[in-house]
Amino acid sequence: MSQAFEFPQGFLWGSATSAYQIEGSPLVDGAGPSIWHRFVRTPGMVHDGDTGDVACDHYRRYKDDVRLMRELGLKAYRFSVAWARILPEGKGRVNPGGLDFYDRLVDTLLENGIEPLLTLYHWDLPAALDDRGGWLNPDIAHWFAEYASVMYRRFDGRVKKWATLNEPWVVTDGGYLHGALAPGHRNRFEAPIATHHLLRAHGAAVQAYRAEGKHAIGLVVNLEPKYAASDSAEDRAAVRRADAYMNRQYLDPVFFGRYPDELEEIFGEAWPQWPAEDFELIRQPIDYVGFNYYTRSVTRHDEQAWPLKAAPVKQHATYTETGWEVFPQGLTDTLVWLRDRYGNPPVYITENGSAFYDPPVADGDTLDDPLRVDYLRKHLRAIHAAICMGCDVRGYMAWSLLDNLEWSLGFSKRFGIVHVDFQTQKRTPKRSARLYSRIVGSNGRAL
Numbered sequence: 001m002s003q004a005f006e007f008p009q010g011f012l013w014g015s016a017t018s019a020y021q022i023e024g025s026p027l028v029d030g031a032g033p034s035i036w037h038r039f040v041r042t043p044g045m046v047h048d049g050d051t052g053d054v055a056c057d058h059y060r061r062y063k064d065d066v067r068l069m070r071e072l073g074l075k076a077y078r079f080s081v082a083w084a085r086i087l088p089e090g091k092g093r094v095n096p097g098g099l100d101f102y103d104r105l106v107d108t109l110l111e112n113g114i115e116p117l118l119t120l121y122h123w124d125l126p127a128a129l130d131d132r133g134g135w136l137n138p139d140i141a142h143w144f145a146e147y148a149s150v151m152y153r154r155f156d157g158r159v160k161k162w163a164t165l166n167e168p169w170v171v172t173d174g175g176y177l178h179g180a181l182a183p184g185h186r187n188r189f190e191a192p193i194a195t196h197h198l199l200r201a202h203g204a205a206v207q208a209y210r211a212e213g214k215h216a217i218g219l220v221v222n223l224e225p226k227y228a229a230s231d232s233a234e235d236r237a238a239v240r241r242a243d244a245y246m247n248r249q250y251l252d253p254v255f256f257g258r259y260p261d262e263l264e265e266i267f268g269e270a271w272p273q274w275p276a277e278d279f280e281l282i283r284q285p286i287d288y289v290g291f292n293y294y295t296r297s298v299t300r301h302d303e304q305a306w307p308l309k310a311a312p313v314k315q316h317a318t319y320t321e322t323g324w325e326v327f328p329q330g331l332t333d334t335l336v337w338l339r340d341r342y343g344n345p346p347v348y349i350t351e352n353g354s355a356f357y358d359p360p361v362a363d364g365d366t367l368d369d370p371l372r373v374d375y376l377r378k379h380l381r382a383i384h385a386a387i388c389m390g391c392d393v394r395g396y397m398a399w400s401l402l403d404n405l406e407w408s409l410g411f412s413k414r415f416g417i418v419h420v421d422f423q424t425q426k427r428t429p430k431r432s433a434r435l436y437s438r439i440v441g442s443n444g445r446a447l
């Protein structure tokens with residue numbers, strides 16, 4: 001092992017999942033339906049008609065999965081809570097059965113020396129709130145803060161790292177602009193409204209945490225660095241629009257209390273004006289940034305590309321099964337960008353991983369996944385390089401612990417470092433899991 005890639009002492013090594021993608025049992029023990037429980041039943045919206053009705057059956061198998069994390073030597077586990085298990089109607093009546101499940105999960109993690117990192121919202125809005133307009137209803141900031149407070153009071157003694165939202169950009173772009181994700185709207189007037197209400201909900205939940213919590217709370221964003229396809233003014237302007245829309249649209253309001261100027265250019269008449277007090281709520285200081293990294297985009301001007309007038313340019317490179325270029329340098333570049341633009345905030349890589357075709361499970365207890373091994377090694381080295389440049393990166397959560405439901409792609413794309421046979425629910429660590437275990441155990445020296 002080399003000292004070349006040793007990470008700082010206390011660097012937090014773990015893995016990540018989300019409720020709807022792995023739990024199954026969506027309506028048991030008093031839970032209410034989520035918008036994904038509905039969306040997967042919309043013909044044609046999810047690959048092969050796959051649903052989260054069973055998924056990885058984690059709701060019932062969580063003890064085995066925690067044992068698997070312990071055997072891999074993981075120190076932390078990032079998971080999300082299904083809001084509709086806690087508040088079946090999204091607000092008002094609290095469901096003891098839902099709280100009890102997450103009690104069991106958190107206690108099992110702690111008994112196994114694994115730190116829980118809890119995300120309050122990972123896309124599975126209670127359907128009852130969607131019936132009231134969901135992220136388009138300004139009252140959702142209060143509904144979300146009410147839900148968050150129920151969770152803080154129950155778990156803050158055991159959970160020390162909270163996140164309000166996972167990837168608000170995906171919620172808005174997928175759920176309200178392009179319609180590929182729940183609730184499946186395609187409306188350029190709704191998208192900025194959903195964005196703003198997501199940010200207000202984030203701020204309200206952080207404000208509630210400051211009144212009730214004693215530890216750390218942050219926001220998880222997906223960031224995708226944009227590189228100009230040429231040095232032309234058109235392509236550089238396209239990069240600015242794409243970067244504003246995907247990367248600065250959420251962090252600028254949180255850190256600066258304002259949206260990037262490019263968004264009014266992008267949305268035009270559909271871009272609302274918001275009252276100043278909203279930004280005072282949104283810009284509540286956070287304790288860390290959760291950064292989900294997968295890929296970059298080489299971007300050119302495209303007059304026909306709605307609404308950004310920007311389009312990706314394919315590269316001569318390795319691409320994952322989800323069509324994402326493998327580009328570890330983008331992770332280093334974006335960490336440096338975060339350091340310089342937002343004052344070097346503490347950052348946890350809350351998701352990073354890759355979907356590649358996995359051959360059928362080999363005999364014995366490991367499945368070979370060379371492309372994912374290569375992706376993992378190169379991206380961890382990219383993080384190490386950023387740390388050496390002074391970026392305050394404090395942890396890494398591999399996406400994902402398990403193969404799971406990749407939203408509208410169903411079970412067709414496998415991100416897990418552990419293979420799941422969805423017929424038998426058998427878990428089989430892949431070679432990437434074995435490597436990751438050695439990296440965790442040596443704090444990076446095995447890289």
Ligand SMILES: OC[C@H]1NNC[C@@H](O)[C@@H]1O
Nearest residue numbers: 018167292351399406415
């Ligand atoms: O596409 C891979 C992952 N990206 N971030 C959000 C997760 O829910 C996805 O599975």
